[in-house]
Amino acid sequence: MSELFGRAEYDARLRRTRERMSAQGLDALVVVEPANLYYLTGYDAWSFYTPQALVVPLEGELLLFTRAIDAPGALMTTSLAAEQVIGFPDDYVQQPGRHPFDVLAAELSERVRPGARIGLESDAYYFSSRADQALRFGLSGVTFVDSGELVNWVRVVKSAAELEAMRRAARIVERVMATAIDAVDAGIRQCDAAAEIMRAQARGTEEWGGDYPAIVPMMPSGPGTRTAHLTWSDAPFRQGEATVIELAAAHRHYHCPMARTVFLGTPPAKLRRTSEAVMEGLEAALDTVKPGVRCEEVEAAWRRTIARHGLEKPSRIGYSVGIGYPPDWGEHTLSLRPGDRTELAPGMTFHLMLGMWLDEIGLELSEVVQVTDSGAECLARFPRELAVKR
């Protein structure tokens, strides 16, 4: 457990989770999402490639269920007592005809009362359909409920300690993006630039080390900039082409993502104009942010602004961000898009991610924004202009 987050912090997180459970009439919650496990207990290991879960009863002790060989790591990274950690036998790992959640179901059947309502994170990345079936088959006489992103919604407002972790990540990401823009150059292999970026991500600063971000550096280049989410190859960057760099730094698994665009040579007028319009749209969106404003209003301000430049963007322009484990640093709660009527509140943090994927070329620009008592604060400081290297 990190020194940033003391007992009181974890108690508050659990209390707020149980308040939501109570409001949903849940007797217990089966938490699978690694970021939610980390949030509630501090459990931190790359063990999520085999099934694991935290059982949160409405009252009583937490129970962490993981592979037997990972149980010592659970005891080392959390303050759970030995009897709160159950390791399943290794012959349940990736074995046809059985599933680790057969064991979890048996454990739960001794712990929950008949008729209990049990919440399941039905759309969590590591909660497969077969895991769901194993639980339902092995635990009868209870009611399973899709509890949605219950813990994710608890995470949406950050504490002072969480904001401190994110500010540390912001200091790291400023260095990482500077390294990235320096590394992207004509004739340099994409993989060699990725190498320098990942080195900077882990080094962090002299004071604070970097964790692995939930997503590797994405760096579509040339024709690749027409789309999002391409990573790198061993082909060289080429003069006369754009490269979009979307990455994050993480500290104690708290993320500060950032996207910028580099052009090698003289950028086409269209890219330059788009960059100007996007910076103007970003300012318009930021000017809108304050407590009580709805997510869709922030998007609307952006939309109106870029429309004046003849641009439109059909995809969302942001999402809540904080703790992340692969494959996503987004929190799967609020999104900045039409129809999202979530009201902004102080302590919320979102990644305002303006990706413009045009017909022949693309551009990205982003900021991580903290909602303050009166407006918005961008956590990282880094020039927003298209980075031009001649």
Added chain:
Amino acid sequence: MSELFGRAEYDARLRRTRERMSAQGLDALVVVEPANLYYLTGYDAWSFYTPQALVVPLEGELLLFTRAIDAPGALMTTSLAAEQVIGFPDDYVQQPGRHPFDVLAAELSERVRPGARIGLESDAYYFSSRADQALRFGLSGVTFVDSGELVNWVRVVKSAAELEAMRRAARIVERVMATAIDAVDAGIRQCDAAAEIMRAQARGTEEWGGDYPAIVPMMPSGPGTRTAHLTWSDAPFRQGEATVIELAAAHRHYHCPMARTVFLGTPPAKLRRTSEAVMEGLEAALDTVKPGVRCEEVEAAWRRTIARHGLEKPSRIGYSVGIGYPPDWGEHTLSLRPGDRTELAPGMTFHLMLGMWLDEIGLELSEVVQVTDSGAECLARFPRELAVKR
């Protein structure tokens, strides 16, 4: 699509997949696992954090379903035609009350005949319970079947081109492990060693760049060596302590993992003895490997050998390895453990991973093994001894 893998390679992969589908009586297969999508089409992007699928009908054209903003990337990295790629609208992304597979279900209902049997990868990482429900709710009049790890089993025997990709990864991992052992030293922050490791992973060699491995470097240190799967912190390595380094290099997403153990100072006699026993057990296991031998026989040879040294290991000692995307480089098919009666065949590749997590200290040693016509070949060459740095 990489130059390593031509049209004939992809055709053969699809043919072998359809042979298995036919044997299971399937009319179509919904492939979700990113490694399986890559294997069958070459599709390569960090887009798997939103739902996506490849629909493989028993006859006719493949259909790739992904987020609309990712569709251009699908066209760039595969040889699919535009009409074979369907992008779902962005307002289905992480949105309460709807799921992208609502759209997939609607698309499928126009493409499959009533009564069709459709295979689902029910335990794939990115096939959530809610995704399963969306498909079943939206597509009636068909039968859904858990097709198990159907495509994973097609992947278990590697082609010559795949073995070449893995040999390139082996050349890279030799450099990466040398970098790692060099970087781990008393007083050095763990994150700074991780930084050098990840830099080496991406740089690769002068000829071949490195891809991101499916798992970040794992490096439990000191008391952390009692368990597997811990990553790093910003605490320094300490004199008199062991560090376990488990990592991989990847080329074109083909992996060569490797585990070694470093000790800073004079290793305790128990660790030294364990290291000797594990090396002997590794040799015994390797001596057993040849076509026709069953997986459990390899494990038995290891087990007998270490038992003579008073050691036992309750967890499996290996698994099939090849293409990997986060969170796992294992293929979820054969495992080296009691009860796995899979017969080894030429072209199979497995990670023989000997992790000994003792009461106070741990040790890991591994090799990636290719089954040849007559025996075993270790893909990477790297000293197996406990690395002692005084």
